[in-house]
Amino acid sequence: MSTSGSKTDAGSPAIGDLELMRYLDGELDDPERSELEAELAADERAAAKLGGLEQLGDFLREAVAADERGDSIADSVMAAIEAGAEAGDDDESGADVIELRRTGEPKLDPVDGDQVAVDQVVGDQVVGARVAQPANDNSRLIYSVFAAAAAVAIGLFVWGTTGPDAETVAMTDRPAAATEAAAPEASPAAKAAEGARAKAASEAAAEDEDEPVVEIAAVDFGAQSGSVFYVSAGKNAAGSTAVVWVTDLGD
Amino acid sequence: MRYAAIIAALALVMAATPSTASATAPADDMVAQPMQDPPEQTEALASVIVLYAHNGGGGIDPRIGDMPQLKQPPFSAYDTYELLERADVPFSKDKWGGHGLPNGGKLAFKLNAVKDKTYDVAAKIDKASGKTLLNANVKAKQGEIFFMAGPKYKDGILVVGVRFKAK
Numbered sequence: 001m002s003t004s005g006s007k008t009d010a011g012s013p014a015i016g017d018l019e020l021m022r023y024l025d026g027e028l029d030d031p032e033r034s035e036l037e038a039e040l041a042a043d044e045r046a047a048a049k050l051g052g053l054e055q056l057g058d059f060l061r062e063a064v065a066a067d068e069r070g071d072s073i074a075d076s077v078m079a080a081i082e083a084g085a086e087a088g089d090d091d092e093s094g095a096d097v098i099e100l101r102r103t104g105e106p107k108l109d110p111v112d113g114d115q116v117a118v119d120q121v122v123g124d125q126v127v128g129a130r131v132a133q134p135a136n137d138n139s140r141l142i143y144s145v146f147a148a149a150a151a152v153a154i155g156l157f158v159w160g161t162t163g164p165d166a167e168t169v170a171m172t173d174r175p176a177a178a179t180e181a182a183a184p185e186a187s188p189a190a191k192a193a194e195g196a197r198a199k200a201a202s203e204a205a206a207e208d209e210d211e212p213v214v215e216i217a218a219v220d221f222g223a224q225s226g227s228v229f230y231v232s233a234g235k236n237a238a239g240s241t242a243v244v245w246v247t248d249l250g251d
Numbered sequence: 252m253r254y255a256a257i258i259a260a261l262a263l264v265m266a267a268t269p270s271t272a273s274a275t276a277p278a279d280d281m282v283a284q285p286m287q288d289p290p291e292q293t294e295a296l297a298s299v300i301v302l303y304a305h306n307g308g309g310g311i312d313p314r315i316g317d318m319p320q321l322k323q324p325p326f327s328a329y330d331t332y333e334l335l336e337r338a339d340v341p342f343s344k345d346k347w348g349g350h351g352l353p354n355g356g357k358l359a360f361k362l363n364a365v366k367d368k369t370y371d372v373a374a375k376i377d378k379a380s381g382k383t384l385l386n387a388n389v390k391a392k393q394g395e396i397f398f399m400a401g402p403k404y405k406d407g408i409l410v411v412g413v414r415f416k417a418k
Contacts, residue, residue, distance in 0.1 A: 246401035
């Protein structure tokens with residue numbers, strides 16, 4: 001018994017946890033078990049540890065058993081649901097394998113026929129499965145998303161029909177009175193587009209301020225010499241002033 | 252709930268319908284009601300101011316008005332600017348519009364095009380002898396002044412300020 005245990009006292013081998021667990025699990029052969037029991041009789045600390053391990057094992061076994069009970073309940077419910085579905089299919093085909101019968105009023109409102117409480121009878125045994133709408137049904141979420149999509153679609157439809165019309169009113173050559181009458185009916189989208197155009201125009205005008213307002217695209221001084229200048233037009237004027245300056249050398 | 256799904260599906264179909272229709276509708280509108288360009292401008296007017304620049308110590312003639320360019324180079328090479336005349340010179344696409352200068356030369360314009368109130372104009376100054384002193388192609392926004400300077404006149408030169416406008 002000197003494999004993998006923890007050493008408590010220097011020089012004296014103690015009973016290891018592994019040996020204790022193997023002992024509890026019944027994995028020790030007879031000579032080893034006899035030897036261990038002899039050592040346990042002499043080692044109170046090892047005996048106390050063994051008792052603790054036994055209690056821990058019992059606790060774990062109870063927990064596992066409880067979990068298995070939960071699984072078995074879920075399994076039975078699912079089996080009953082599947083059996084009910086199979087029974088429905090068989091009813092359509094005329095087979096008479098599983099009988100379903102209603103047992104009074106359902107607790108949930110059977111709007112679409114999918115919330116029906118039934119007791120399932122398999123042979124002489126009533127299983128009592130209740131086929132109702134599950135608590136985590138996603139249909140409401142799906143319908144909500146669908147409704148939101150519909151609202152967006154309707155909004156796009158309305159915007160698509162009113163926006164271009166307002167644009168057309170602004171661009172066609174109608175009499176002034178007609179244009180003025182149609183202007184208040186322009187949609188917010190049309191107004192936003194108008195604002196964007198005005199902004200672009202103002203930005204273009206701002207860019208123009210730095211450019212000469214007069215461009216000398218080409219100049220020919222012939223036999224004379226000359227230059228082209230751009231002179232500031234002053235603080236109150238936009239752009240610069242072009243000057244074509246020729247040196248008149250005479251005939 | 253099923254009715255809601257049906258309504259939603261119909262709404263989606265309705266939303267998809269105008270997008271496909273609008274792909275063709277603008278083209279039809281363009282054909283039915285095309286944007287009409289304003290009539291082409293074939294005539295224009297050049298408002299001309301003729302100055303005599305020299306170094307006579309006279310300063311800038313108050314009749315010239317506010318013209319800060321004259322205080323800057325290269326105009327500042329002369330300390331005196333006298334107003335000789337103001338004139339409106341009509342010109343068109345078909346023919347040159349001319350105006351005689353005090354030195355016997357001739358100032359002339361011919362319209363190339365007008366777009367967005369920008370005048371594309373051929374401008375030239377001929378000497379009294381008939382030789383061309385300068386020939387320029389100018390693109391000027393309506394009402395914006397530019398200068399042509401240099402023809403000899405007395406002890407100085409002529410400076411011609413030009414603004415284009417509709418006739």
